[in-house]
Amino acid sequence: MTQAPPARRRRGIAGAGAVIRRRLLVAVPVLIATSIGMFLLGAASPIDPAKQYAGAAAFTATSENLAQIRANWGVDDPLPVQYARWVGNLLRGDLGWSTSRHEPVTAVLGSRAGWTLLLVGAALAVVLVTSLVLGTLAAYRRGGLFDRGLRAAAYAVEAMPVFWLGLAAIALFALTLGWLPAGGLTGITSTTTSVADVARHLILPVGVLAVSQAPWFLLFVRDSVAESLRDDHVLAARARGLPGRTVLFGHALRTALLPFLTLIGTHLPELVGGAVLVETVFSLPGLGAVSVQAALGSDFPLLAAITLVTTAVVLSANLLTDLAYAAADPRVRLDG
Amino acid sequence: MVRSSAFASRLLAATGVLLLAACSSAPAPAGSSEAGSTFVVATAGEPDTLNPVLNFGVDGASLIFDGLVTRDVKNTLVPALAVELPVVSADGRTVTAKLRDGVTFHDGSPLTAADVVFTYRAVLDPKVDSTLRSDLEMLTSVTAPDPATVVFTLRYAYAPFLQRLTLGVVPAQLLSGQDINKAAFNRKPIGTGPYRVESWTTGDRLVLAANDTYWGGKPANRKLIVAFVADDNVRAQRMRAGEFDAAELPPKLAAAFDTAAGYTVQRVPTADYRGVMLPLGHPVTGDLAVRKALAVGVDRSAMVTGVLAGAGEPAYGPIPPTSEYADPSPAGKPSADTATATALLDAAGWAPGADGIRARAGQQAAFTLMYPAGDSLRKELALAVTADARKIGIKVSPEGLTWDAIDTRITKDALLMGFGTPYDPDFVSYKLFGSQFAGQGYFNPGSYRSPVADKALQDGRDQADPAKRRAAYATFQQQLAADAPWVFLTYLQHTYVVKDGITGVSPRVEAHEHDVANSLWWNINTWTRQ
Numbered sequence: 001m002t003q004a005p006p007a008r009r010r011r012g013i014a015g016a017g018a019v020i021r022r023r024l025l026v027a028v029p030v031l032i033a034t035s036i037g038m039f040l041l042g043a044a045s046p047i048d049p050a051k052q053y054a055g056a057a058a059f060t061a062t063s064e065n066l067a068q069i070r071a072n073w074g075v076d077d078p079l080p081v082q083y084a085r086w087v088g089n090l091l092r093g094d095l096g097w098s099t100s101r102h103e104p105v106t107a108v109l110g111s112r113a114g115w116t117l118l119l120v121g122a123a124l125a126v127v128l129v130t131s132l133v134l135g136t137l138a139a140y141r142r143g144g145l146f147d148r149g150l151r152a153a154a155y156a157v158e159a160m161p162v163f164w165l166g167l168a169a170i171a172l173f174a175l176t177l178g179w180l181p182a183g184g185l186t187g188i189t190s191t192t193t194s195v196a197d198v199a200r201h202l203i204l205p206v207g208v209l210a211v212s213q214a215p216w217f218l219l220f221v222r223d224s225v226a227e228s229l230r231d232d233h234v235l236a237a238r239a240r241g242l243p244g245r246t247v248l249f250g251h252a253l254r255t256a257l258l259p260f261l262t263l264i265g266t267h268l269p270e271l272v273g274g275a276v277l278v279e280t281v282f283s284l285p286g287l288g289a290v291s292v293q294a295a296l297g298s299d300f301p302l303l304a305a306i307t308l309v310t311t312a313v314v315l316s317a318n319l320l321t322d323l324a325y326a327a328a329d330p331r332v333r334l335d336g
Numbered sequence: 337m338v339r340s341s342a343f344a345s346r347l348l349a350a351t352g353v354l355l356l357a358a359c360s361s362a363p364a365p366a367g368s369s370e371a372g373s374t375f376v377v378a379t380a381g382e383p384d385t386l387n388p389v390l391n392f393g394v395d396g397a398s399l400i401f402d403g404l405v406t407r408d409v410k411n412t413l414v415p416a417l418a419v420e421l422p423v424v425s426a427d428g429r430t431v432t433a434k435l436r437d438g439v440t441f442h443d444g445s446p447l448t449a450a451d452v453v454f455t456y457r458a459v460l461d462p463k464v465d466s467t468l469r470s471d472l473e474m475l476t477s478v479t480a481p482d483p484a485t486v487v488f489t490l491r492y493a494y495a496p497f498l499q500r501l502t503l504g505v506v507p508a509q510l511l512s513g514q515d516i517n518k519a520a521f522n523r524k525p526i527g528t529g530p531y532r533v534e535s536w537t538t539g540d541r542l543v544l545a546a547n548d549t550y551w552g553g554k555p556a557n558r559k560l561i562v563a564f565v566a567d568d569n570v571r572a573q574r575m576r577a578g579e580f581d582a583a584e585l586p587p588k589l590a591a592a593f594d595t596a597a598g599y600t601v602q603r604v605p606t607a608d609y610r611g612v613m614l615p616l617g618h619p620v621t622g623d624l625a626v627r628k629a630l631a632v633g634v635d636r637s638a639m640v641t642g643v644l645a646g647a648g649e650p651a652y653g654p655i656p657p658t659s660e661y662a663d664p665s666p667a668g669k670p671s672a673d674t675a676t677a678t679a680l681l682d683a684a685g686w687a688p689g690a691d692g693i694r695a696r697a698g699q700q701a702a703f704t705l706m707y708p709a710g711d712s713l714r715k716e717l718a719l720a721v722t723a724d725a726r727k728i729g730i731k732v733s734p735e736g737l738t739w740d741a742i743d744t745r746i747t748k749d750a751l752l753m754g755f756g757t758p759y760d761p762d763f764v765s766y767k768l769f770g771s772q773f774a775g776q777g778y779f780n781p782g783s784y785r786s787p788v789a790d791k792a793l794q795d796g797r798d799q800a801d802p803a804k805r806r807a808a809y810a811t812f813q814q815q816l817a818a819d820a821p822w823v824f825l826t827y828l829q830h831t832y833v834v835k836d837g838i839t840g841v842s843p844r845v846e847a848h849e850h851d852v853a854n855s856l857w858w859n860i861n862t863w864t865r866q
Contacts (some may be wrong), residue, residue, distance in 0.1 A: 043628070046740040046741075046744075048740070048743075051383075051739070052469075053465070054391075056755070056848055058467075059764070059778045059779075060467075062469075062473070062641060063777060064778070065469050066467075068462050069465045072462075072463060072465055072517065091642070097518065098386070100536070101384060102384045102385050104518075108538075111539075112539065118472070167569060167570070167573070170573050170574075171573065172572075174577050175577055180578040182574045182579065183579075184563065184574075184579075188376050188541070188560060188561060189374055189376060212724060236440075280566065280570070281567065281569075283570060283574070284539075284540075286539070289539060290539065332635055333526075
């Protein structure tokens with residue numbers, strides 16, 4: 001990541017290394033500000049983590065009992081003390097202890113973040129490929145049956161909540177047709193986590209997440225390709241007698257790709273939000289449920305870690321978007 | 337684990353029903369010995385620890401641990417790790433337990449009195465984050481005079497003390513010297529119970545394997561998988577897809593399985609009540625006539641059929657009808673008795689105003705009823721109370737709030753509360769209705785004060801004689817009905833859906849809390865498939 005290979009640089013990503021260095025310099029204060037903001041928001045919440053921890057036992061536990069637990073955790077300490085303790089641990093490579101999950105924060109992230117990333121990554125890949133292909137085809141035959149059908153479907157899906165889509169997919173593919181499992185990461189009685197088993201269990205969740213996020217991208221690609229088909233350089237390419245496919249994918253789509261990359265960058269948080277719901281519907285052990293639990297339990301260490309990881313992912317995604325932007329359009333100079 | 341090629345060939349060969357079975361990813365066809373030896377159950381709640389010291393499965397039935405005593409199908413105490421029920425001294429302050437011979441932990445090490453002592457001392461240790469400490473506040477010390485004997489010394493005589501000995505015993509050797517709050521043991525525990533933990537994938541499932549050296553006999557099945565599926569609808573759909581042998585479902589979702597072939601719906605009676613806590617310092621709910629009018633004016637049978645889809649029964653007090661301490665006299669008509677209610681209000685001078693709302697000396701008969709916003713059942717009950725109260729001229733304003741918002745107003749506004757335990761009336765009622773706990777957070781938020789109820793609650797706790805205890809709790813229940821500091825509405829039934837063809841399912845009266853432990857599958861080690 002830090003050094004773009006020379007071959008790439010020659011092909012157009014000018015000054016990528018400098019940009020990455022500059023972005024890293026910005027990322028550190030952003031991450032610090034985010035973590036401070038997270039602690040401030042957490043402190044403003046009236047939730048008593050000890051009561052949250054006690055659950056129904058809060059009705060039988062004495063106030064001394066709960067006060068002792070809070071003292072053991074140090075959650076009544078002044079906020080700067082808690083923050084300093086957290087940063088101190090962080091610098092030693094210790095993300096702290098999750099009070100809502102009762103295990104080290106690193107263990108929570110380690111066992112869950114991978115599944116969320118896999119879900120989001122696979123869904124994003126599906127969204128990108130299908131929206132580029134289908135959107136371009138729809139633009140090519142503007143106003144045709146395929147175009148109209150696709151747009152109608154996109155608007156319809158846009159109106160469906162992810163949650164509902166998920167339950168409908170289970171009802172159709174798992175219950176009625178019996179093709180795919182209704183939830184979980186692996187077969188409920190399987191003892192190993194085999195790739196094939198996980199893949200089969202991820203088809204529906206990835207599909208639902210992709211379908212729910214696709215309309216935006218699809219409509220965007222369709223409109224901007226349709227627009228660029230009228231651009232001078234595309235018209236000129238067509239006038240030169242280049243084949244239709246070359247004009248469509250080589251010229252029109254390439255022009256339309258630039259704003260599309262920006263769209264991915266700005267849409268990423270929404271994709272993560274959708275993933276949280278999809279994880280719930282398909283009972284996947286990702287970061288979704290655990291984030292909600294951490295927020296409800298005022299679990300500062302876990303919340304801070306999740307926030308930092310998400311912020312870092314968004315920052316890197318933005319950086320990648322810019323690099324891709326430069327790769328897609330030779331006119332863009334990153335250090336310009 | 338069905339691979340795509342095998343899957344495709346089955347698709348061609350199998351009928352629709354078999355197809356569903358194949359897709360449920362069972363490792364072997366149903367009916368074979370391998371499939372029959374694994375049970376899969378699904379629950380909404382996932383424990384955050386499996387350590388009894390930190391409050392996992394403390395009421396027995398943890399499946400991984402045993403207490404000195406446990407409960408049978410009627411919730412009667414029976415010996416478990418103790419060879420017989422522990423002996424209580426004449427003054428009620430010394431309790432002696434003799435351990436069963438030859439019990440071993442899952443790792444093969446023998447159980448001794450030192451383990452029991454360690455377990456209880458750990459709960460009492462302020463450094464340990466255990467919310468059980470409040471339940472054992474009568475315990476001053478626990479000692480082991482010899483490896484097979486444990487002696488508990490109490491601060492005061494406490495009649496239901498043996499009920500507290502269901503707490504699972506942990507091995508001292510593995511935990512002493514460690515920070516129990518952060519011990520790896522909490523996720524991979526070693527107990528003496530019928531199952532040992534094979535793996536726990538948080539957010540997904542807990543896999544338990546049979547403990548063949550279990551002192552209570554080899555479990556009838558080889559494995560138990562507890563799937564954690566937080567969402568009710570998802571759990572119902574996966575149950576329908578054939579993935580689970582049994583699942584906990586809300587009444588309305590469970591009722592849909594009544595007509596489905598291949599399933600049985602179990603409606604298990606509980607001590608889990610829902611009731612309206614009325615603050616006595618409030619100008620309206622502080623008036624006895626208003627409280628009594630509400631108590632007779634609410635339509636409990638409509639709530640049971642409407643809100644609970646039939647899975648419940650009317651409630652008139654905090655001691656469930658299934659308890660040996662239940663007194664039937666406070667029970668009233670399950671349907672609304674509007675005539676009596678309005679007569680009570682008329683007699684107390686609450687006259688109907690132009691808008692139908694009663695008023696007395698410029699005070700409108702109106703109050704706010706809070707409920708936790710995320711709990712749809714309590715919300716529906718709150719709305720039912722609101723509608724019933726309106727019919728007798730009382731204006732109730734239901735308000736859905738978070739618990740933290742409720743906390744700040746709990747002593748001033750009415751609240752739809754829910755709790756209850758079938759094990760002993762002292763456990764919940766002593767703190768919820770005792771004067772000394774008035775205004776203390778969740779304990780007695782409405783500040784109910786009654787010398788008669790106080791004495792009855794104290795007698796119930798002090799006296800060992802069951803007949804005297806019964807008399808004390810009868811007095812308590814009658815006094816509570818006379819003062820009506822709460823309007824009890826319903827006892828819930830916990831509803832489960834179970835696949836047909838399973839024998840050994842023996843529901844027992846459940847407490848408010850139920851998840852991995854204390855659910856329908858409390859004795860799943862004895863379940864078998866036909």
